[in-house]
Amino acid sequence: MIPVRCISCGKVVSAYFDEYQNRTAEGEDPKVVLDDLGVNRYCCRRMLISHVETW
Amino acid sequence: MEIDVKKKQENELVFIIRDSDLSFANAIRRICMMEVPKIAIEDVHMIKNESAMFDEVLAHRLGLVPLFSDSESAEALLIPSECDCEDQCPKCSVSLVLRKKGPGVVYTKDLSSEDSKIKPVHDTIPLLKLMEDQEVELEATARLGIGMDHAKWEPTTACAYKHYPHITIDEKCDQCQKCADACPRGVLEFDEKTNQIKVVDLENCSMCKSCVRVCDHKYITIGHKDSDFIFTIETDGSIPPEEVLIKACDVLSNKADKIITFCEGGS
Ligand code: SF4
Ligand code: SF4
Ligand SMILES: [Zn+2]
Ligand SMILES: [Zn+2]
Numbered sequence: 001m002i003p004v005r006c007i008s009c010g011k012v013v014s015a016y017f018d019e020y021q022n023r024t025a026e027g028e029d030p031k032v033v034l035d036d037l038g039v040n041r042y043c044c045r046r047m048l049i050s051h052v053e054t055w
Numbered sequence: 056m057e058i059d060v061k062k063k064q065e066n067e068l069v070f071i072i073r074d075s076d077l078s079f080a081n082a083i084r085r086i087c088m089m090e091v092p093k094i095a096i097e098d099v100h101m102i103k104n105e106s107a108m109f110d111e112v113l114a115h116r117l118g119l120v121p122l123f124s125d126s127e128s129a130e131a132l133l134i135p136s137e138c139d140c141e142d143q144c145p146k147c148s149v150s151l152v153l154r155k156k157g158p159g160v161v162y163t164k165d166l167s168s169e170d171s172k173i174k175p176v177h178d179t180i181p182l183l184k185l186m187e188d189q190e191v192e193l194e195a196t197a198r199l200g201i202g203m204d205h206a207k208w209e210p211t212t213a214c215a216y217k218h219y220p221h222i223t224i225d226e227k228c229d230q231c232q233k234c235a236d237a238c239p240r241g242v243l244e245f246d247e248k249t250n251q252i253k254v255v256d257l258e259n260c261s262m263c264k265s266c267v268r269v270c271d272h273k274y275i276t277i278g279h280k281d282s283d284f285i286f287t288i289e290t291d292g293s294i295p296p297e298e299v300l301i302k303a304c305d306v307l308s309n310k311a312d313k314i315i316t317f318c319e320g321g322s
Contacts, residue, residue, distance in 0.1 A: 001108070004119040004180060005291075010212040012121060012291055015177035041213070 008043035068296035086303040089202040103192040121176045121291040128172040157185025176292035219283035220260040225274035234266035
């Protein structure tokens with residue numbers, strides 16, 4: 001499961017996780033999706049980009 | 056002291072403080088992060104948890120979920136240490152219930168609060184996953200607290216200031232434009248009309264000095280104003296940023312009052 005908040009700054013990144021996954025699965029560029037969701041700092045962006053859902 | 060609001064959004068406030076000093080800006084920053092009370096889940100009573108997630112992990116996730124509260128219901132709540140009850144009572148706590156049967160992902164929208172005015176900011180935070188026939192049932196108690204005790208009670212996410220940048224370009228500059236090309240933030244631009252390098256977006260300058268490094272004769276210098284700051288308060292949605300700032304100022308003036316009474320011989 002994705003951590004509720006960004007580990008570095010505390011932004012609630014998990015709230016955007018489903019939308020991020022759905023939109024990137026449809027082939028949208030992750031950069032565009034992240035900008036659109038307002039996930040601007042790179043600490044928060046890596047939370048979504050690098051997350052692997054294992055269970 | 057002068058304050059100039061630059062950007063105001065639901066969860067973000069950017070403003071410039073002029074004619075102030077570093078210690079004041081830092082005091083405000085630290086109080087915004089650490090001493091402005093907000094509501095977060097503190098105790099979780101697990102009635103049933105058949106998921107693969109440990110109780111502790113789930114409780115921790117619940118604690119980090121930001122809870123929105125209008126200022127009235129938050130102010131009506133007492134800080135647990137100031138309440139005269141032994142453990143918990145409706146005056147100092149709010150309870151939220153989660154009851155869900157699998158299969159599926161459980162989201163914050165499944166949390167139901169006893170007080171309709173105190174509820175999760177986001178509906179879409181995944182809390183745990185349930186397989187076929189698994190069930191979860193719990194009661195969580197939210198209380199007021201401050202960031203000094205636990206990060207879940209920090210109302211701010213990014214809360215920071217930077218010095219107001221000050222860029223000077225020497226008259227001897229030969230307009231080679233190297234600095235404008237090197238700037239990663241589009242602060243400098245070459246003006247075709249006047250044939251000069253111009254500062255177009257001063258407040259965006261991060262003072263990285265990339266421009267200074269590429270200038271052969273150091274005609275450009277980056278400095279800052281000691282008394283001016285660009286302040287950003289971003290919150291997690293539980294309290295609006297203006298309110299965080301106002302409450303932080305209250306806390307600071309209370310502290311100052313305490314020092315004054317102490318100095319005057321009180322206690
Ligand atoms: S210090 Fe950095 S951001 Fe500022 S003008 Fe120079 S290159 Fe641009
Ligand atoms: S790099 Fe130096 S000399 Fe060239 S335009 Fe910028 S300030 Fe002038
Ligand atoms: Zn972050
Ligand atoms: Zn009580």
